Amino acid sequence: xxxxxxxxxxxxxxxxxxxxxxxxxxxxxxxxxxxxxxxxxxxxxxxxxxxxxxxxxxxxxxxxxxxxxxxxxxxxxxxxxxxxxxxxxxxxxxxxxxxxxxxxxxxxxxxxxxxxxxxxxxxxxxxxxxxxxxxxxxxxxxxxxxxxxxxxxxxxxxxxxxxxxxxxxxxxxxxxxxxxxxxxxxxxxxxxxxxxxxxxxxxxxxxxxxxxxxxxxxxxxxxxxxxxxxxxxxxxxxxxxxxxxxxxxxxxxxxxxxxxxx
Numbered sequence: 001x002x003x004x005x006x007x008x009x010x011x012x013x014x015x016x017x018x019x020x021x022x023x024x025x026x027x028x029x030x031x032x033x034x035x036x037x038x039x040x041x042x043x044x045x046x047x048x049x050x051x052x053x054x055x056x057x058x059x060x061x062x063x064x065x066x067x068x069x070x071x072x073x074x075x076x077x078x079x080x081x082x083x084x085x086x087x088x089x090x091x092x093x094x095x096x097x098x099x100x101x102x103x104x105x106x107x108x109x110x111x112x113x114x115x116x117x118x119x120x121x122x123x124x125x126x127x128x129x130x131x132x133x134x135x136x137x138x139x140x141x142x143x144x145x146x147x148x149x150x151x152x153x154x155x156x157x158x159x160x161x162x163x164x165x166x167x168x169x170x171x172x173x174x175x176x177x178x179x180x181x182x183x184x185x186x187x188x189x190x191x192x193x194x195x196x197x198x199x200x201x202x203x204x205x206x207x208x209x210x211x212x213x214x215x216x217x218x219x220x221x222x223x224x225x226x227x228x229x230x231x232x233x234x235x236x237x238x239x240x241x242x243x244x245x246x247x248x249x250x251x252x253x254x255x256x257x258x259x260x261x262x
Contacts, residue, residue, distance in 0.1 A: 100254020
């Protein structure tokens with residue numbers, strides 16, 4: 001043994017070994033419990049700030065709702081949180097998802113868990129963003145495939161989605177801006193919507209500053225590589241994102257999309 005070497009007393013050596021095992025165990029546990037990246041994150045898209053919430057069907061479930069279990073319109077995220085009960089702990093995010101009547105009823109098509117609650121609205125010539133043709137439908141097929149398509153394309157396809165909500169206008173159609181939208185028009189609001197990129201990647205997007213229709217559409221096309229996008233609403237646009245400690249509660253809403261961790 002070297003002159004200054006030290007051989008620990010046997011019980012003390014065992015204690016050191018035990019502490020080492022505990023330390024390794026704590027390291028592994030900490031790694032296993034490290035939270036995943038937030039389901040929603042802040043991004044700069046086309047020169048403006050947005051919150052982007054990707055949907056991952058492998059790890060998340062999606063629902064569309066507008067009424068609670070008691071049959072009454074939910075209208076706000078706190079009411080949605082209460083109505084979800086234990087499932088509220090699994091919420092990744094929720095967002096308003098389609099235009100609505102004054103009492104919260106969807107203005108157009110609404111399909112919840114395969115049941116059609118409101119029929120496709122094919123009215124033309126009326127005023128308002130919903131009727132800015134072409135408007136469109138966001139839907140999710142029973143196999144989980146998301147689609148964003150014009151109302152006419154949806155009607156022609158005659159699908160049977162598990163979830164669907166109708167809104168308008170379409171913002172992007174096959175990568176091109178809606179023909180009635182200017183690149184940066186005079187109307188500026190907080191806006192939100194959904195878009196689909198090639199391969200089926202689905203994003204829910206809300207602006208953090210007031211933007212025009214054109215800038216909002218361009219942000220989804222150029223910033224997220226989306227080809228098809230649907231406008232959900234403006235001014236009342238709202239987000240509940242627990243990981244961001246955000247629950248907007250400024251306006252009464254209608255249809256909502258709710259994404260939960262599996």
